[in-house]
Amino acid sequence: MSATRCAVVDLGSNSVRLVVFEGRGRNPQAIFNEKAVLRLGRGLQDSGLLNPEGVEQAVTVMNRYHAIARAMHADPFEVLATAAVRDAANGPVFIAAMQQRMPGVPIRVLSGEQEAEMSARGVLCGIPEADGVLADIGGGSLEVVQLAEGQRGAAQTLRLGVIRLAERAGGDILRARALAEADLAAVGWLAEGAGRDLYAVGGAWRALARMHIAQTGYPLNMIHHYTISREEARDLTGMIAGASRRALERMPGVPRRRIDDLPFAALVLRRVIRATAARRVVFSADGLREGWYLGQIPASARAQDPLLAAAHELAGQFGRDPALPPALRAWTEPLFPGETAPWSRLREAACQMSDIGSHDHPEYRAEQAFLRILRQPGIGIDHHARAFLGLTLAVRYEAEPEAAFLALARGLLTPEAVQRATVLGCALRLAYTLSAGTPDLLAGTRLRVSGALALQLTIGSGVFAGESITRRLDRLAQALGLLATTEMAA
DSSP states (O other), rough: OOOOEEEEEESSSSSEEEEEEEEESSOOOOEEEEEEOTTTTTTTHHHOOHHHHHHHHHHHHHHHHHHHHHHHEEEEEEEEEEHHHHSSTHHHHHHHOOOOOOSSEEEOOOOOOHHHHHHHHHHHHOOOOTTTTEEEEEEEEEEEEEEETTTEEEEESOOOOOOHHHHTTTTHHHHHHHHHHHHHHHHHGGGGTTTTTEEEHHHHHEEEEHHHHHHHHOOOOOOOTTTEEHHHHHHHHHHHOOOOOOHHHHSSOOOGGGGHHHHHHHHHHHHHHHHHHEEEEOSOOOOOHHHHHHHTSSSHHHHHHHHHHHHHHHHHHHOOOTTHHHHHHHGGGGGGOOOHHHHHHHHHHHHHHHTTTTSSSGHHHHHHHHHHTTOOOOOOOHHHHHHHHHHHHHHHOOOOOGGGHHHHHHSSOHHHHHHHHHHHHHHHHHHHHHHHHHHHHHHEEEEEESSSSEEEETTTSSSOOHHHHHHHHHHHHHTTTTOOOEEEOO
C-alpha cells in the first residue's frame, strides 16, 4: 500500500474532528483521529449566528489540526463544514477568517445534498450491499438517504440534528416529538424502508449503540455493523427519551459529554424507525469522512470488495507465498458442495488470511490470528463474519473449537456457522501440514468426498501419509461426520 496520507476535518454543528488516513487502499486506514466539542450550532435557531464561544475555540483547534496535517505530510488536507456553518448568517465570515489562517487549504461548505451524498458513500464504503434507508444525525441536521442494493437514491435534509431540535422545541421532549413526526411525515419515500434496514450514522447514535452494548453484555465492543432488531431499538430509544438526567447518569455506558443530547437523539431514532418501519437498525462507524476518503482513491480501488481487499492486504503483509491462497480455495472446494455466494466469499477470504500467524510465536498463533481478524479495523463485514473468520483461523492454527478464548465467536455464530468454520479450519490445517505452505506440494494432493473423505496423494510429489497427516485428516473427517481414507495416485 502507498504510504501517501490524506486528511479531512469534519466541521460540524456539535463537534469538529480531524482524521488522517494512510494510503489509498480500498479500506480507509485512519492513523490519527482527534475530536473537539465546539457546539458551533448552539443558539443558531434563535440568533441565526454561530455560537461565539465555539467560533473562538475553533481558531485554536483549527490551527492545531492544520499543524498536525502539515507535520504528518497529509496531502490533500481539506475542511468540510456542514449544517451550522451553511445555515448561519455569519458562516461566510467565519469561513473567510479560517481561510486567512490556513491559506491554500480547501474549505468546502457542503449543501444538504452534498452532505447526504458523502454520508451515503461512506456507509457504502463499509457496507457495500446496504439496502434500506440511511439516516445520519448531527448537531444541526438529519440527512436521510434511500439505499437500494448498494445504490444511492433520493435524499433529504431535515432540521432534526440534536442541538437544532432541542432548541426548536425549547427543550421540551414532547414538543420535539411532534416536530420530528411532522418533518419526517413530509418525506413520503421513507415508508419504502418497510421490512428493510435502517443504517444509523452519527456520534449521537453511536453513543446509543455503546449504551446498548454495555447494558446487554454483547461480546464484541465494536460499533461498526452492530445490529439490533426493531423491537430492541424501540425499547432502547423509548427508555432513553423518557429518562431524566439523573437516571441517564446512572446508566452503564452513558457518555457524559452527550448526556444532554441523548434524549433527543433517541427520540429522533425512534421516530425514524417508525417512519421507515425498518426491520433492523445497523449502526455504521463510517460516514461523511469515509465518504470523502473514497473520493480520493482510484475508481479501480473503489470497485473492490472491501473484505477481499483487506484479505489480500493481510496476505501480502503476513503470508509467505501469494500463490497459495488461490490454490487453497480450489483445494477446499470439494468440502462445500452447493456453497452459496456469501459463504464462498468468506471461504476465499479465509484462504487469503490463512497464513497471517506465520510470524507469530507458535504458542500464541491461534489466539493472535483470532484476535487480529476479530478486531481488524476497516473491513466491510459484519460481526458474525468476523467471528466466522476468526474461528476458522484459530482452528487452522490448532485451537480446539471449545477453547475458552473462542467463546466470543461461538456466542455470535449459529451452530451451522460454527461447524462450517471448524471444517474449513481443519482443512486449512491439513493443507499447510501437507504442503509446508507451498502451492507446489499442495498440487500433489487432492480431497474427494464420496461417502467418505478421501485424501489423494501423488506418488513422488514429496507428500506422504505420516502420523501428523493421518491425525489431521481424521480430525477433518470427524468434523464432516465421515470416515477418512488415503489413496495413492501415479
